[in-house]
Amino acid sequence: MNISVYYSSITGNTRKLAAYVSEELRLAGYDVELLESLDAVKKRNICEQEPDVTILAFWCRRSGLDDLSAELLSRWTGRKIIGIGTIGGNVKGSYGERVRENVIKEIEQENACLGVGICQGSVDLKRIERRRHLPKESKHYVSPEKYRRVLRTQGHPDQEDLDSMVSFALKILRDLHTC
Ligand SMILES: Cc1cc2nc3c(=O)[nH]c(=O)nc-3n(C[C@H](O)[C@H](O)[C@H](O)COP(=O)(O)O)c2cc1C
Known part of the structure; x- marks a missing residue:
């Protein structure tokens, strides 16, 4: 095959x-x-x-x-x-x-x-970094909790x-x- x-x-x-x-x-x-x-x-x-x-x-x-x-x-x-x-x-x-x-x-x-x-x-951290600093109301905002989840994807x-x-x-x- x-x-x-x-x-x-x-x-x-x-x-x-x-x-x-x-x-x-x-x-x-x-x-x-x-x-x-x-x-x-x-x-x-x-x-x-x-x-x-x-x-x-x-x-x-x-x-x-x-x-x-x-x-x-x-x-x-x-x-x-x-x-x-x-x-x-x-x-x-x-x-x-x-x-x-x-x-x-x-x-x-x-x-x-x-x-x-x-x-x-793994989620690209460079792509996420900017979104951590957006206003909390933004739909693209990455909260500390979400960021911790993103960190856990590293190495995958x-x-x-x-x-x-x-x-x-x-x-x-x-x-x-x-x-
Ligand atoms: C522009 C962009 C959009 C993404 N959208 C999603 C998504 O909708 N859902 C998701 O689970 N991951 C999303 N991701 C994360 C990627 O799917 C994930 O990091 C993937 O492993 C990247 O594969 P690669 O390293 O082969 O490029 C997105 C990444 C980028 C760059």
């Missing part, structure tokens, strides 16, 4: 996730190609035959896909796609569930979604996050074999 893994990443979290998952899937015997979504959108160095399975590695923006991943997805039809993503918000609980549901809907528009898994990514995705995404993808791929 051949698999193309496309990743979009600004600060490196999703690149790390995509590279790790690709390597582990290769070790598990799959034929894996790792590609940058940006290159694919600009059609640089992309000579891809349609793969058996596409993995779309995205970062979360506005509780859904980042723009580059959404752009790439809009060019595909009829693919079997697994989404794996890093998010700054809380993975567990209702927020994480909402992100997963949004991404599943986006993929299902023209393609078959085999599943979407998300893990914690960690080994446990990466391994959980590998297990997630492997389970889907093995289930495909047995279908």
Whole structure:
């Protein structure tokens, strides 16, 4: 089975996730190609035959896909796609569930979604710093409590996050074999 893994990443979290998952899937015997979504959108160095399975590695923006991943997805039809993503918000609980549901809907528009898994990514502190000093009434204000949560995201995705995404993808791929 051949698999193309496309990743979009600004600060490196999703690149790390995509590279790790690709390597582990290769070790598990799959034929894996790792590609940058940006290159694919600009059609640089992309000579891809349609793969058996596409993995779309995205970062979360506005509780859904980042723009580059959404752009790439809009060019595909009829693919079997697994989404794996890093998010700054809380993975567990209702927020994480909402992100997963949004991404599943986006993929299902023209393609078959085999599943979407998300893990914690580090939030860029530079991006948050300015928002700590906004008026408290501003919807972008980051309170001390919120800032403490952001600090706890640092260092993610960690080994446990990466391994959980590998297990997630492997389970889907093995289930495909047995279908
Ligand atoms: C412009 C921007 C918008 C973001 N919006 C969200 C969001 O709506 N929800 C969320 O959970 N994380 C959000 N994040 C956090 C990123 O999804 C998270 O830090 C991710 O791991 C970044 O991945 P990367 O390092 O591969 O770029 C946002 C980050 C940026 C830069």
